[in-house]
Amino acid sequence: MEQSLRIAKLQVEYMENPIAVDKERPRFSWGFAPAKERGLSQSAYQIVVASAEEKLADGAADVWDSGKVRSNRNRNVAYEGPALQSAKRYYWKVKVWDAAGSVSPYSEAGTWDMALLGPEDWQARWIGVTASDKEAWAEEGAFGPKDPLPLFRTTFRVGKEVSRAKAYICGLGHYEMRLNGEKVGDQVLDTGWTDYNRTCLYTVLDAAPYLQTGDNAVGILLGNGFYNVTGGRYAKYKGSYGDPKLIMQLEVEYADGEVQRIVSGEGWTIGRSPITFSCIYGGEDYNALLEQAGWDRAEFAEDGRWRKASVVPAPRGKLALQNLRPNKVTHRFAPVKVSESPQGAYVYDLGQNFSGWVRIAVKGAPGSTITLKPGELLQPQGDVNQAWNVSFSYTLSGEGEEIWAPRFTYTGFRYLSVEGAVPVELIPEAGNDELPVMLRLEGQMIGPDVATAGSFSCSNTMWNKIHEMINWAILSNMKSVLTDCPHREKLGWLEETHLMGPSIMYNYYVPELYRKIIDDMRDAQLDNGLVPDIAPEYTVFDHDFRDSPEWGSAYIIATWYAYNWYQDRELLEQHYEGMKNYVGYLSGKADRHIVSHGLGDWCDVGPNPGYPQNTPIPVTATAMYYYVADIMKKVSDIVGREEDSRYFADLAERIKDAYNANFLDGETLQYASGSQTSNAMPLALGMVPEGLEDTIARNLLDDIRKRGNSLSGGDVGFRYLLMALTKFDQPEAVADMLLKTDNPSYGYQVAHGATTLTELWDGPTFGLSQNHFMLGHAEEWFYAALAGIQIDYESPRFNEVRIQPHLVGGVEWVSAHHDLCEGRVEVQWRLKRPDHWKLDVAIPVNTTAIVHIPKFGECSILESGNPLHSAKDIEWLGERGASRVVKVGSGTYSFEVIGE
Incomplete structure (x- = not known):
């Protein structure tokens, strides 16, 4: 009997029709089309998998047929068929039954391609920049403080009809692949950042559209990225895993079934690129006079500037598939204002603070150099505030209109100072015919190609602006890690992954990103169980900046949230031992169940932002210790570790008892200093003795009112303040805080022109980072409390x-x-x-x-x-x-x- 269930949005490992899956047992998910009838639910499913689309259409699923499985599960259903083959494409579809036994039509066919599953599938070899290459460039006058980046190329022939072609490539730190004069794909800043001594990611590109019958050429540019932080201008730190290198395997599958492989190794050549300087922090320089037209085409004739490329040792890290959506240009910003500064530069206002780069179109004399200096704020006299020594430059070839954008670095900015070119809009006023003309300038925002998962709006226009401001900050700091800021640090400070986790997940579909970030935490974990405050751990900070429980606990809390949001049990199983070891590390640091080290409620409200001024560090550190022990009890239950479950349940109770004995004042019924964070965290996490919750909540509310409805918590405490007020039904208190326009408040930032969330509450006037999302916790409240869409991330309630x-x-x-x-x-x-x-x-x-x-x-x-x-x-x-x-x-x- 036909019924109203209709299947929509097929996914394999969270992606629709992925061209690379590296799991031996891929997992299937599906959604449902909207239906008019109420109360429709799935009672059973059947998945069929075939080796060819026509076999799937004929109902002859020659790979796997699950049969009818009685279950309402529609997320992450694992493949249970015979072993799958590397690089092969598979076809699948699913049908479901409702509670009454009626069956849906089969879904449309979905596909997935297997990745290269083992080292034996790689025939390519690593090639890269060597000391002899540098010596040759030095003799050409191209080596020195501005180290040029390399080009690699080879040629091959295609003699038959192509059915598919995929390129498997890892370019360290970043790469751009070109075929026959065109860039392959629209991704940028590939591949993702990792600890390259542990993991090196490769990506898979669809190369078929770029191939041609006859002679073909593949060209690859390499960038430094975080693999090789050279310094030379501003850099948070300097360090290198080695010189740029790559491995690439292009597999061309012909219509007759033959597979041709073009692999990196001997026979390739290397030349210097026109990129003369590139640092992930400091910027990028490009000299168009050094361009070699057609270098990425088969007919290009190499001259003495090209040398035989060297096979080099592989990096220490294991080669692994990049299972996350690539960075792309996601938004474009036209200037809203162009003016001349007192120093004679031209200042472009792009109207929005964001992370990315600029794309310019210029015309001028050969050898002319245009310098672009980005900034988040303007100085009082009108020029760009260059808090960090970041710049981009382009030297013209002089051949008509020239278009350029950086390739291997980015920064955070709203304003741009342009030196060496006259805006086309101001030519009559400038009266300078000698300088090149800036024909067009466009800001391009860079971020992962994630799907939007939510929307929020309300009748309060300021709250809508706050919502937008927080989201611009989230997107600006979303790359292959969640950065703290896109200009000064670009590091993956881990507290944001859990404190802002729900805010991110309400807005964006990020299961793959969280899996990657959790893998980064695994790679960063020390043998003694410590999880550093940043991952990847590109630089080792001292003391609390390496070891703070509110940061390291992200390994457990962020994993737990991702499991509850996306029903990803595999995360818990893969990381169980590492998560358990981190709790063991905290236990080793605890003194009678009290943990006393760390950064605490970082950047709380007070005259000296940084270390907490209102809340003792042991209050937040021990609360996190309790929280992760409590979570591990639940995780142990899910993965079937009964003995561990009993251990963590007992540990959580002991921590709670010690917490109340040490911090709860029996007379005032205040925790520790009585700060908002001190009282909010035990309320939010369920640590308050039974019968005292209402009193503690009243004390918390009294403090808010005494402060004129102002908050006092910081990076850690503010989220738990909102959680506690929501838990104890005090929405008006939250609303009163969010309606304020004096410092500290979001409204203060809005009133003073912020377009992204700033690092501190008075950021637009104080002048530190104008693009942090660490205090964006109101976003979770907008969705979960004001709108009332509550995803339970404490007790799994799937469906x-x-x-x-x-x-x-x-x-x-x-x-x-x-x-x-x-x-x-x-x-x-x-x-x-x-x-x-x-x-x-x-x-x-x-x-x-x-x-x-x-x-x-x-x-x-x-x-x-x-x-x-x-x-x-x-x-x-x-x-x-x-x-x-x-x-x-x-x-x-x-x-x-x-x-x-």
Whole structure:
């Protein structure tokens, strides 16, 4: 019998039709198309896999047929068939049954290609820059403080019809691959950053569109990236894993089944590129006079500038597939204003602070050099504030209109100082015919090609601006790691992965990114269990900047959040021992279950931002110790470690007892210093003795009110403050803090022109980083509390969400959505008048929701115009506090609360 279930959005390992999967047992996921009927759920599924599309269409699945499996699971269902072959493409589809036994049509066919599964599949060899190459360039006058980057090339023939072609490539630090004069793909800053002594990522590119019958050429540029931090201008640190190198294997599959392999190794040649300087921190210089036209084409005739490329030793790190979405140009910004500074430079205002680079179109005399200096702020007199010595330069070839953008570095900025060129808009005023003309200039934002997973808006325009500001900061700091800032450090400080984890996950689909970041933490972990504050650990900091529990605990907390958000049990299994070892490390540092080291509530409110001024470090450090022990108890249960579960349960109780004995004042019923962070963390994490929660919560609220509704917590404490206030039903207190426009507040940043979240609350006027997302915790509150879309990341409740909106004064309406694997959750609520509130909810197929409907004294509650108790497809769960609670299945619902 036909029914309304329709399958949508097939994924293998979180990607649609991936061209490289490195797991021997790939996992399948699928969602559902929206349906008018309510309460639709999956009761069984059947997956079929074939070696060819026609076999799948004929129903002759020659690889694997799962048969009918009774389960409502639609995420991360593992392949259970025979061994899969390297580099081969497979085809699959799925159908499902509903609770009544009706079966859906099969989905459309999906595909995935296997990656190179073992070292034996690689025939390519590593080639790279050697000392003899540098000596030759030095003789040409091309080597010195500005080290040129290399070009590599080879030629080959294609003699038959091509069915598929894929390039497997790792270029360290970054690479750009070209075929027959064109760049292959639109990714940038590939491959992702890792500890190259542990892991080196390779990517897979679709090369077929770039091939031609007959002679072909492949050309590869290499950049330094984090593999080779040269310094020379500003650099957070200097260090190198070695000179740039690459390995590349291009597999051309012909229509007749033959496979031709073009591999890096002997027979390739190396030349110097026009990139004369490139540092991931300091910028990039390009000299177009050094270009060799056609170097990436087969007909190019090499001259004495080209040498035989050398086979070099492989890096120490293991070669592994890059299982995350690549960085691309995601946004473009045209200048909103161009002016001349008192120093004679031209200042471009791009209107938005972001991370990336600029693309310019210029025309001028050969040898003319244009220098571009980025900055986040302007000086009072109007020139760009160059807090860091970062610059880009382009030397013209003089051949008509020239277009250029950097390749292997980026920075954070809004403003750009241009020296050596006149903006085309200002030529009449400039009156300088000798300088090149800047025909066009465009800011290009760089970030991973992640899907948007949510939206939020409300009637409060300032809150909408805060939402936008936080998201620009998240996107600006999202690369292959989550950086703290895109200009000064670019390092993966780990506290943000968990403190801002839900805020990120509400907005963006990031399962692959989190898997990669968690792998980085594994690679960074020391033998004694310590997880450093940054991963990859490119530089070893001293003391607390290497070992802070609020940072290192990310290995456990971020993994736990990713599991709960994306139903990824494999994460827990792969990292269980490492997570367990980190708790063991903290236990070794604890004194009678109290942990006393670390950075604490970093950058809390006070005259000296940095180390905490309001909350003792042991308060936050020990609270995190308790939290990770509690999480590990749950993880142990999930992976079947019963003895460990008992151990972690006992450890968590002992930590809690010690915490209360050391920090809870029995007379004042305040924790430690009585700061907001001191009281909020035990409330949020469930550490307060039973019966005292309301008193501690009142003390917390009193402190907020005494401060004029101001916060005092920092990087760590502010998130737990919002969690505690939400847990104890104090949305008005949060709203009052978010409505402020004096320092400290988001509103202060908005009022002073910030376009991204700044490092400190008074950032736009104080002048430190203008692009940090470490204090963006309001984003989680907007989704989870104000809109009320709650994803439970403490107790796994797959295929269930909670809808619990919180009404606050001055907000007339809220609209939000969040995309689950199953489909879209939508919430819109509106206060039509003081005694009339309307809530519209949409729940995707195969999902249930617990909906909390607030009461307004004596009132009537309707659903789709009918009294709630008589409404169909709704299960009454009773009253909880000031709400009436119901359970609903998939579908759309419209609730109204009308005062009597």
